[in-house]
Amino acid sequence: MAALVTGVVALAACGGGDEDVADIRELAEASTEEITVGISMYVLVDDIENPDPAISSKRSEEELTVILAGMNQIWGQANIRLELDTLDTIEVDPDVLAQVARGNIRAFFDKLGGSIPFTVTGPGSSLISGFYTKRVGGSNGISPLGTGWYMVIDEPSVFDRRVSSHEVGHILGLQHTGADRGRLLYSGTNGTTLTREEITLTRYVLTELLKARR
Numbered sequence: 001m002a003a004l005v006t007g008v009v010a011l012a013a014c015g016g017g018d019e020d021v022a023d024i025r026e027l028a029e030a031s032t033e034e035i036t037v038g039i040s041m042y043v044l045v046d047d048i049e050n051p052d053p054a055i056s057s058k059r060s061e062e063e064l065t066v067i068l069a070g071m072n073q074i075w076g077q078a079n080i081r082l083e084l085d086t087l088d089t090i091e092v093d094p095d096v097l098a099q100v101a102r103g104n105i106r107a108f109f110d111k112l113g114g115s116i117p118f119t120v121t122g123p124g125s126s127l128i129s130g131f132y133t134k135r136v137g138g139s140n141g142i143s144p145l146g147t148g149w150y151m152v153i154d155e156p157s158v159f160d161r162r163v164s165s166h167e168v169g170h171i172l173g174l175q176h177t178g179a180d181r182g183r184l185l186y187s188g189t190n191g192t193t194l195t196r197e198e199i200t201l202t203r204y205v206l207t208e209l210l211k212a213r214r
């Protein structure tokens, strides 16, 4: 409850007073139709022909489609559907991948649209992009605040579909909860539940993000 109220107040702050907040909340809660959002998923390797197993993901693109199907089961609770735009394996400079493996994800995100030869941030890009890499320091996954990007490692301590869905939750404005291990936003468990408040907030945030793109 607190997270939703805070989120809506923050988003409505430039519009006016309490009535606006109540209106936004009422509209958000009343909306139930399916919301579709594009996602791109990438396997990160240093060399497609001869990947170095110390730093390259060993996942297949097929595996990512299975993960996506699982993510759609989880996000179906909110009637949000992730639709695959791009599925690809991309080559990243071995020095960059080695830094990512040590937990320096900036080394990678700084190169997007630059020496990593594809555009993740342009007008035609997906709102959400998932990068599957060997290791990220000691985390299962990570999403830099304020981006539509997340990374997931090869062997997380929880289900792949769960850690991927959890990162998407962060992209859609959710924060961690310590309240219940069954919840998607409880850190480091296999919980997949979204509360009613989380569903309302993520649907609202996603609708606004999609509007901003038009």
Ligand SMILES: [Zn+2]
Pocket: 166, 170, 176, 187
């Ligand atoms: Zn998290």
